Amino acid sequence: MDAFFASVELLRYPQLKGLPVVIGGGRRREDDLLERLRLAQPEREWAAGDLAAIPVDFFPRLKDYTGRGVITTATYAARQFGVGSAMGLMKAARLCPQAILLPVDFEEIRKYSRLFKSTIREIAPLMEDRGVDEVYIDFTEVPGGQRSGGRSLARLIQKAILDATGLTCSVGVAPNKLIAKMASEFNKPNGISIVLEEDLQSSIWPLACRKINGIGPKADAKLQSLGIETIGQLAAKELPWLIEHFGRKTGAWMHEASHGHDDRPVVLESEPVSMSRETTFERDLHAVRDRAELGAIFTRLCEQVAADLQRKGYVGKTIGIKLRYDNFKTATRDQTVEQFTADARTIRQIAGQCLKRVPLDKRLRLLGVRVGTLASLDEAVDSASNSSSGLTNKAQEAMDSIAKTEQLF
DNA sequence: TCTGGGGTCCTCGGGCCC
DNA sequence: TCTGGGGCCCGAGGACCC
Numbered sequence: 196m197d198a199f200f201a202s203v204e205l206l207r208y209p210q211l212k213g214l215p216v217v218i219g220g221g222r223r224r225e226d227d228l229l230e231r232l233r234l235a236q237p238e239r240e241w242a243a244g245d246l247a248a249i250p251v252d253f254f255p256r257l258k259d260y261t262g263r264g265v266i267t268t269a270t271y272a273a274r275q276f277g278v279g280s281a282m283g284l285m286k287a288a289r290l291c292p293q294a295i296l297l298p299v300d301f302e303e304i305r306k307y308s309r310l311f312k313s314t315i316r317e318i319a320p321l322m323e324d325r326g327v328d329e330v331y332i333d334f335t336e337v338p339g340g341q342r343s344g345g346r347s348l349a350r351l352i353q354k355a356i357l358d359a360t361g362l363t364c365s366v367g368v369a370p371n372k373l374i375a376k377m378a379s380e381f382n383k384p385n386g387i388s389i390v391l392e393e394d395l396q397s398s399i400w401p402l403a404c405r406k407i408n409g410i411g412p413k414a415d416a417k418l419q420s421l422g423i424e425t426i427g428q429l430a431a432k433e434l435p436w437l438i439e440h441f442g443r444k445t446g447a448w449m450h451e452a453s454h455g456h457d458d459r460p461v462v463l464e465s466e467p468v469s470m471s472r473e474t475t476f477e478r479d480l481h482a483v484r485d486r487a488e489l490g491a492i493f494t495r496l497c498e499q500v501a502a503d504l505q506r507k508g509y510v511g512k513t514i515g516i517k518l519r520y521d522n523f524k525t526a527t528r529d530q531t532v533e534q535f536t537a538d539a540r541t542i543r544q545i546a547g548q549c550l551k552r553v554p555l556d557k558r559l560r561l562l563g564v565r566v567g568t569l570a571s572l573d574e575a576v577d578s579a580s581n582s583s584s585g586l587t588n589k590a591q592e593a594m595d596s597i598a599k600t601e602q603l604f
Numbered sequence: 605t606c607t608g609g610g611g612t613c614c615t616c617g618g619g620c621c622c
Numbered sequence: 623t624c625t626g627g628g629g630c631c632c633g634a635g636g637a638c639c640c
Contacts, residue, residue: 199640219608220608263606263607263608264607264608265606265607265608266608267608267609280640281607281608282606282607283605283606283607284606284607285605285606285607286605286606286607289605299608325639325640326611326639326640327640328640329639329640408638408639409637409638409639410638411637411638411639412637412638413636413637413638414637414638442614442615444614444615445614467611467612468611468612468613469610469611469612470610470611471609471610471611472609472610473608473609473610474608474609475607475608475609513632513633515633523606523607525635525636526634526635527633527634527635528633528634529632529633529634530633531631531632531633561608561609563609563610609640610639610640611638611639611640612637612638612639613636613637613638613639614635614636614637614638615634615635615636615637616633616634616635616636617632617633617634618631618632618633619630619631619632620629620630620631620632621628621629621630622627622628622629
């Protein structure tokens with residue numbers, strides 16, 4: 196689903212349809228927009244549901260934005276000016292100063308994302324979640340899934356999503372996930388593309404290598420330096436040559452991918468590996484001069500990760516920090532401890548020790564806290580109640596962690 | 605000039621053990 | 623006893639994705 200964020204915003208602000216709009220950047224919320232509106236036009240009663248009535252002229256413009264941040268997504272009208280995802284806002288402001296800038300409302304996005312996925316699951320239960328606006332679906336066992344090469348089912352799903360959410364989406368139908376992902380890009384927005392195995396040479400080989408999900412800017416630059424621009428050129432290379440230049444694993448994978456081979460199954464459920472919270476500061480901070488401010492942010496990040504773990508029912512035992520200096524270099528440190536935990540104070544204490552192992556002479560722009568090596572609390576407790584020999588280690592650690600949490604709150 | 609936040613996975617090097 | 627190598631784990635960094 197392309198431009199999911201922009202699409203959700205356009206549902207709430209239909210008056211912005213067709214205009215250049217970028218989403219991202221600031222920390223402002225919708226309430227602030229209404230607050231400004233109440234100040235500017237006190238004669239009218241502005242309520243939370245009045246978003247569609249806000250005059251276009253009132254929306255903040257990119258050129259008036261001061262601060263750091265990147266674009267999460269942009270409407271097609273804005274993309275015509277060359278702005279797009281991951282671009283810095285300052286640069287975007289030069290390309291399209293008149294674009295309207297809206298903040299991201301993650302609550303709203305999550306709401307639509309859940310609706311989008313539950314709608315699909317009702318039709319095709321074998322669905323893999325690939326983030327807020329993307330899924331893989333296994334059509335093979337769905338009744339009617341093979342009719343007209345999958346097009347009927349794709350249409351049905353598109354219509355169900357439109358009815359449930361008001362959003363459009365693009366669908367790619369193909370023999371595997373790799374090709375399906377590429378096919379979904381062929382007809383954006385709101386299209387359906389069907390790519391069969393025999394279409395590989397005509398549809399896939401002319402594309403740039405970068406279109407392969409997994410070949411990013413670095414790998415693409417290296418391929419180009421070796422004279423390889425298209426997937427077809429990549430496919431023409433011998434396996435040993437690819438392994439020589441990209442290593443055993445990546446080389447072999449590139450070889451398979453360029454020939455359209457991909458045997459990854461659709462994965463219905465997966466356990467998280469880590470959870471983290473990070474924040475980029477409004478201005479760069481110094482470890483000594485801004486010690487109090489940094490300390491408060493650090494504590495808050497630890498509390499947020501702990502709350503995330505507890506809410507989702509996980510404990511972890513690898514605690515780490517991440518920081519990014521003003522020169523954009525990143526450093527990480529982590530430490531694995533004996534006991535599983537989801538306790539904010541424990542996380543803060545171990546993360547604090549990690550912080551001591553990293554140079555703090557330069558100014559910082561970002562600080563993050565991560566907890567990895569996760570175990571599900573349910574599992575730990577279940578295995579404890581099923582165990583004849585009393586609590587397992589993992590369960591005992593988890594129970595200790597809960598007890599600590601209860602003391603805290 | 606500027607570059608978010610939340611993830612996963614891979615690679616590489618070092619330490620340890622056999 | 624010395625040396626080499628393989629397997630494994632951990633930590634750090636980086637590529638990539640949405």
